[in-house]
Amino acid sequence: MCGIVGYIGTKKAYPILIKGLQRLEYRGYDSAGVAMISDSGDLNVYKAKGKVDNLTEFCSDKDISGSVGIAHTRWATHGEPSARNAHPHYSSTHNLAIIHNGIIENYATIKAKLQTKGVEFKSDTDTEVLVQLVEYVMVKKNLTLLEAVQVALHQVIGAYAIAIVDKRDPRQIIAARKQSPLVVGIGEDEFFLGSDASPIIDYTDKVVYLEDGNIAVIRLGEELRVMSILGEEQELNVKTVDIDLGQIEKGGYNHFMLKEIFEQPECLKNCMRGRINVEGNHVTLSAMIDYRQQLLSAKRIVIVACGTSWHAGLIGKQLFESLCRIPCEVEYASEFRYRNPVVTKDDVVIAISQSGETADTLAAIQLAKEQGAFIYGICNAIGSSIPRATDTGTYIHVGPEIGVASTKAFTGQVTVLSMLALCLASERGTISEEQYKEMVKELTLIPEKQEQALKTNEQIERLAPIFTYAKNCLYLGRGYNYPLALEGALKLKEISYIHAEGYPAAEMKHGPIALIDSEMPVFVIATRDRLYEKVISNIQEVRARGGRVTALVTEGDTQIQKFADHIITLPDTLECFQPLIASIPLQLLAYHIAVCKGKDVDRPRNLAKSVTVE
Ligand code: G6P
Numbered sequence: 382m383c384g385i386v387g388y389i390g391t392k393k394a395y396p397i398l399i400k401g402l403q404r405l406e407y408r409g410y411d412s413a414g415v416a417m418i419s420d421s422g423d424l425n426v427y428k429a430k431g432k433v434d435n436l437t438e439f440c441s442d443k444d445i446s447g448s449v450g451i452a453h454t455r456w457a458t459h460g461e462p463s464a465r466n467a468h469p470h471y472s473s474t475h476n477l478a479i480i481h482n483g484i485i486e487n488y489a490t491i492k493a494k495l496q497t498k499g500v501e502f503k504s505d506t507d508t509e510v511l512v513q514l515v516e517y518v519m520v521k522k523n524l525t526l527l528e529a530v531q532v533a534l535h536q537v538i539g540a541y542a543i544a545i546v547d548k549r550d551p552r553q554i555i556a557a558r559k560q561s562p563l564v565v566g567i568g569e570d571e572f573f574l575g576s577d578a579s580p581i582i583d584y585t586d587k588v589v590y591l592e593d594g595n596i597a598v599i600r601l602g603e604e605l606r607v608m609s610i611l612g613e614e615q616e617l618n619v620k621t622v623d624i625d626l627g628q629i630e631k632g633g634y635n636h637f638m639l640k641e642i643f644e645q646p647e648c649l650k651n652c653m654r655g656r657i658n659v660e661g662n663h664v665t666l667s668a669m670i671d672y673r674q675q676l677l678s679a680k681r682i683v684i685v686a687c688g689t690s691w692h693a694g695l696i697g698k699q700l701f702e703s704l705c706r707i708p709c710e711v712e713y714a715s716e717f718r719y720r721n722p723v724v725t726k727d728d729v730v731i732a733i734s735q736s737g738e739t740a741d742t743l744a745a746i747q748l749a750k751e752q753g754a755f756i757y758g759i760c761n762a763i764g765s766s767i768p769r770a771t772d773t774g775t776y777i778h779v780g781p782e783i784g785v786a787s788t789k790a791f792t793g794q795v796t797v798l799s800m801l802a803l804c805l806a807s808e809r810g811t812i813s814e815e816q817y818k819e820m821v822k823e824l825t826l827i828p829e830k831q832e833q834a835l836k837t838n839e840q841i842e843r844l845a846p847i848f849t850y851a852k853n854c855l856y857l858g859r860g861y862n863y864p865l866a867l868e869g870a871l872k873l874k875e876i877s878y879i880h881a882e883g884y885p886a887a888e889m890k891h892g893p894i895a896l897i898d899s900e901m902p903v904f905v906i907a908t909r910d911r912l913y914e915k916v917i918s919n920i921q922e923v924r925a926r927g928g929r930v931t932a933l934v935t936e937g938d939t940q941i942q943k944f945a946d947h948i949i950t951l952p953d954t955l956e957c958f959q960p961l962i963a964s965i966p967l968q969l970l971a972y973h974i975a976v977c978k979g980k981d982v983d984r985p986r987n988l989a990k991s992v993t994v995e
Contacts, residue, residue, distance in 0.1 A: 383468070383482035383993075384408035384454040385563065386580045387544045389554050389601055390571025394450035395440070397573070401580025402433045402454045407783050407983075407990035408482075408576060409456025412467035415440070416478035416546060417450035424548035426478055428467035432984070449551050449601075451544045451574070453480035456989040459488070460505030470509040472516035473500060477526070477547050479512035482576060483540035483561040484994050491536065511537065515545065527598055530555050534596075534610050540740065540993065542591075544574055552601040556591070557610070561993045562738050562766060563591045565605060567619065572599045576991075577762065578622045579781065586621050590764050620764065624781065636982045638784030638876070642968045643835060646828035648779035648789045649961070652796045659825055662818040668757065668773040669804045675755045675772070677808055680727035682709040683754070685717050685745040687992065689787040689871065690733040693794035695864035696960050697731065700802035703957070704820075706811045714745035715995065726753035732774075733798075734758070735782055735790035736991040737765025744995065746770050759797050761790050775801065784983045785990045786875045788968045791868060792831075792961050799824055799958065823954060827961050830952040834965040837949050841966060844931070844947055845973035851879055851902050855893055856967075857886040857923075858906035859916055865906055865960045869967035876975040876985045886919035897928040904970070905945075906963050909935040910956040920944060933963050 384405025388394045398415050413436040414428030427443055429435040433454060453468035460466035469478040485491075488507035491514055496502070500513050511533060519529035526547045534541075540560035547553065556563060556574055566573030566581035566588050573581040578588055589605065591597055595615055598606040607615040634640035657664050669676060682701050684694035694711040701709040712722070714732070718741060724730065730749040734742045737760040746756055746767065758767050758774030761782060768774055777793030803820055806812040812820070848854070854873060858866035867883035874881050884893055886905065897903065903923050907916045917940060920930055924944050932945040935953045942948050949966045975982050 383456050383576070385480050385482050385542055385544060385574060385576045386452045387450070387554050387556065387574030388571070389449040389552070389599055390568065391448055392571065393446070394448050395445040397584070398450050398452035399433065399437055400583070401575060402436070402452050404579040405454055405576055406433055407785055409454055409989045410984050411457045411462030412455045412464065413453065414467045414469050415450055415452040416469035416480070417445065417447040418546060418548050418551040419444050420446040422548060422551070424471075424475060424478055424546065426469050426471055428464050428469070430462055430464050430467065449546060449554065451478065451480045451546055451554065458484055458994050459507045466504045466506050468508060470504060470506065470512050472512045474516065476549060477512055477516055477545055479508060479515070479543055479545045481508040481511060482542045482993060483559070485511055485537050485541065486539040487537065488539075507539070511541070511543065512545065526550065526553070526555055527596070530557060530596060531610055531612060542576065554599040555596065556599065557596040558591045559593050560740065560743065560766070563597075565589045565591060565597050565599065567605055570601070572605065574599070578624060582622060582624050586623070587619055588622050589617060589619055636784065636972070638786055638788060638972055638982050641782055641784050641789045642965065642972065644780070645789050645792050645965065646831040646835070648793055649796050649828045649831065651778045651780070652793050653800070653825065654778075656800055657821060657825055662821040664800045664803050664821055666775055666800060666804055668775055669801075669808075672755070672773045673808070676729060676757070676805065678727070679707055679729040679755070682707050682729050682731060683724065683749070684709065684711040684731045684733060685714040685742055685749070686711075686733040687714050687739050687741055689791050689868060690735060690794060692864045692868040692871065693791055693798065694731070694733050695867070696795050696861060697733075697798035697802070699861055700798055700957060701805070704802045704806040704812055705809055707805065712745070714739065715741040718744040718748050724749050724752035724754050728754040729757055730754045731757045731759060732767055732771060733794050734767050735761045735787055735794075737762040737767040738991050738993050739767070740993050740995045743767060743770060759794055761793065783990070785985055785988050786872055786971065786982070792964055795961055796824070796827070820955060823958060827954065827958055830954055830962050831965060833952045834962045837951070837966050838969055840949065841969040842973045845970065845977050848879075848902050848970075848974050849977045851900070853896065853901050854879055854881040855889070855897070855901060855903045856881060856883040856906075857889060857903060857916075857919060858883070859886045859912040860910060861957055861960055862906040862908065862963065865963055865967065868964065869904060869906075869971070872968055872971035873974065875988060876971055876982050877978055877980055878986070879974070886916050889919060890922060894922065894926065897923055897926040899927045899929060901928060903928045903930050904967070905930055905932045907932045907934050907941055908951060908959050908963060909938065909953065910959065917941065933966055
């Protein structure tokens with residue numbers, strides 16, 4: 382994680398850098414910093430612990446002149462969050478400053494070597510090692526900045542997106558990437574840098590997504606040059622980005638998270654647009670057309686993902702197994718990559734990732750590729766690393782997700798998994814034509830039903846204060862609603878800091894039941910499906926121990942209200958699509974509880990939106 386911004390041109394750099402950092406704060410907010418070459422030629426570095434606002438306050442009485450600069454918002458890996466460890470980092474002479482997103486794994490070895498040569502370090506970070514190494518080889522071998530960066534990167538093991546400025550050459554920024562994202566924006570007599578395109582799109586829509594192992598030489602008055610670390614010139618692949626600015630502003634909501642929860646009906650329409658033909662009740666995915674054979678011959682599906690995307694994967698498993706009769710396993714990417722898993726060329730590996738940058742998911746893809754599996758990506762961020770590393774895939778098209786707690790990406794992922802499962806099931810003949818059409822039709826009705834589910838917002842806002850004093854909460858569900866119980870608990874943990882656990886409702890009696898008392902709220906997803914009666918019994922088990930139950934029920938339900946403390950009523954749908962609707966009240970619950978507790982909903986402590994370190 383960490384967010385990187387850069388500017389070189391004729392405008393004042395500072396406001397552009399700060400605005401860019403604010404857009405990238407979702408990538409981390411342990412500290413923020415900026416390095417600018419001032420009008421008088423000084424290289425000024427200013428940094429502050431915490432959010433970007435702290436940095437702007439710190440800079441209020443500083444020299445912020447200059448038209449070239451780099452800036453960084455940090456999610457700490459090496460070294461505690463502090464101004465000292467914040468980026469940018471100077472080299473010893475203060476001629477160079479660097480920003481970095483990623484991890485230099487062999488930093489300790491390089492640091493020890495440099496220390497024997499007399500280099501002194503000011504921070505505990507792996508990043509400072511890189512800038513000191515660049516300066517050391519620059520001086521020792523009398524190299525240009527570009528040459529020194531090439532030599533240094535050759536010695537480095539790890540992941541990085543970096544940008545370096547040299548005060549002796551204020552017309553240049555050198556940037557490079559390996560496994561961490563970096564985008565260069567090309568304007569008129571100006572260039573921009575960003576970890577994604579969001580800090581750039583106000584100024585230009587022409588961007589180059591830097592490829593792994595490449596260096597960008599950004600010189601004012603010259604064409605952008607991209608080369609490999611070894612110096613081989615690369616062809617410029619300039620793309621036009623099309624991100625609606627309104628999509629990344631709050632649009633009248635107090636928080637991005639609330640805005641994103643409310644956007645879901647529209648997002649899912651976008652996700653299905655052009656893929657579901659409503660008249661014919663038919664799903665077409667371009668990946669299914671281009672790679673029909675590879676997908677249909679799958680003997681097994683393995684889903685790799687992290688966090689919320691992993692929960693979406695658990696729903697995918699049930700879809701693939703019950704509709705397509707294809708065995709499916711769901712793996713935490715971080716475990717999969719290190720446990721020598723059995724993967725064969727008969728497997729289709731589906732990587733799910735909102736950001737498309739999660740380091741563990743990328744590594745899991747790499748491993749599966751080496752074993753010959755066919756790789757399918759389900760991502761949101763267009764042009765990000767995962768879609769580029771996969772054989773094919775489907776974008777969820779829900780627009781930029783800024784709130785750190787994932788909401789609309791989850792329902793987008795489940796929608797794509799549903800469409801894919803329907804395509805496969807229909808082609809494999811594992812569901813009847815009639816069932817297929819009925820299911821496709823129902824999927825198209827989900828946005829409307831989500832609108833109805835969103836009407837529970839006021840009720841949930843009123844309920845939320847009751848739960849703010851809870852220390853622990855339990856979320857229960859069965860079948861398709863079990864992954865949703867996990868997701869509901871994760872949302873609450875992430876933003877309200879209340880400990881919460883998701884459990885399969887029937888499994889509760891094998892442990893968590895011991896914890897139940899009147900202090901522990903229990904949220905039960907008890908919508909009408911095959912397991913409805915069984916879930917009622919589970920609710921009774923909770924009630925018998927004095928537990929307080931809030932149940933999510935299907936409209937028309939008359940039974941559960943007799944013994945639940947609170948009920949939240951949702952529209953009916955097919956069992957397999959229930960998570961698309963029931964996720965909404967769970968997201969709203971977490972949101973309102975966190976707001977009542979006065980928490981920073983969009984930027985919860987210790988978390989980052991995009992986890993580009995393992
Ligand atoms: C982080 C985010 C989560 C997200 C997970 C996986 O932990 O805070 O919201 O679910 O990473 O991210 P991805 O971008 O791969 O879906």
